[in-house]
Amino acid sequence: MNSKPVQFDMFDTKTSHPVDVTPVANTRKSVPDNEEALAQQLEETGRFRILRKLTPRPIVRREDSPFERLAVLIDTETTGLSHVTDQIIEVGAVAFTYNDEGAFGNVVGVFSGMQQPTIPIPAEITRLTGITDAMVQGQTLDLRSLEAMIEPADLIIAHNAGFDRPFCEKLSPLFVSKAWACSVAEVQWAGFGFEGSKLGYLVGQSGLFHNGHRATDDCHALLEVLIRPAGADATVPFTELLKSSRKARVRIYAENSPFDMKDHLKKRGYRWSDGNDGRPKAWWVEVDEDNYADELHYLQSEIYRWKDAEPLSIRLTAQDRFKSR
Structure with a gap:
């Protein structure tokens, strides 16, 4: 009687085939004593890319940090x-x-809070964030603690400040006069070798993973992406963000531009404003203040074809940018 064991093909739903499973000597390398050594061993094969779980940085007292900017x-x-x-x-x-050159110092505070809305949370929001009506039941934000963190800040950073700033300004007037920076619009992520500007792309390509679409977890993740050297010249993205936020920009509304010029404007990077938010109904673009004269010349010569045309132009600083209107 043949007592040789058999193994069945789990992927074949029609037939099975006997396979010789005679034990062989274990020739694999011994498993390292710690997880990081094992991860490095896998990476060294060239056949694996390892994502490490993001660990939030420890909080230190602000007075113990070497840098004064917040x-x-x-x-x-x-x-x-x-x-x-x-x-x-x-x-x-x-x-x-941080310091004026953009060097990172220490994490000196963390805030996390929920608030029950006056309407049920839509199912799509729950699917995206994991936040349910039961989780926010009876919850209110500790605005006093949040404002205590915001009040001394030199800069507020959001990953899509055009979305977060209007919500924050409704939450507290302290946000209104603060300088804001946007880590989507003011960092050239493609130049650092990233495939997109969504936080999930940035975190994954930085070799990390985290609990995405939860507010505090996203902040910890964004911090890590911003302060890690990236790109061929190992530049720190936060340094670029800081420099960009300090530059004045000009928003130009190409009001009353000829209809047949819309494709030209769109190709150049202009976006359409339908006027529903109080802004002019027109194609518009933002340019660095240093490039304003060139952009004005383009509009006068290529779009309006009138050398004295003066489209509405608004100078914006970090205190003004990303407001709702």
Whole structure:
């Protein structure tokens, strides 16, 4: 009687085939004593890329940090996309110190809080964030603690400040006069070798993973991406963000531009404003203040074809940018 064991093909639903499974000597390398050594061993084969779970940095007292400047990363989860009709359900913030050259100091504060909205949380928001009506039941944000963190900040940073700033300004007037920076619009992520500017792309390509779409976790993740050297010249993205936020920009509205010029404007990077948010109904673009004269010349010569044309132009600083209107 043949007592040789057989093994069945789990992927064949029609037939099975006997396979010789005679034990062989274990020739694999011994398993390292710690997880990091094992991860490095896998990476060294060239056949694996390892994602490491993001570990938030420890909090130190601000007076113990070597740098005096203070930035606050902030993220909001909301019931929808409209700052007019939708409401905040979660706020996360991470405060850190830095110097004028853009060097990172220490994490000096963390805020996390939920708030029950006056409407049920839409199913799509729950699917995206994991936040349910039961989780926010009876919850209110500790605004006093949040404002204590925001008040001394030199810079507020959001990953899509055009979305977060209007919600934050409705939450507290302290946000209105602060300088804001946007880590989507003001960092050239492609130049650092990233495939996109979504936080999930940035975190994954940095070799990390985290609990995405939860406010405080996203802040910790964004901090790591911003302060890690990236690209061929190992530049720190936060340094670029800081420099960009300090530059004045000019928003130009190409009002009353000829209809048949819309494709030219769109190709050049202009976006359409339908006027529903109080802004002019027109194609518009933002340019660095140093490039304003060139952009004005383009509009006068290529779009309006009138050398004295003066489209509406608004100078913006970090205190003005990313407001709702």
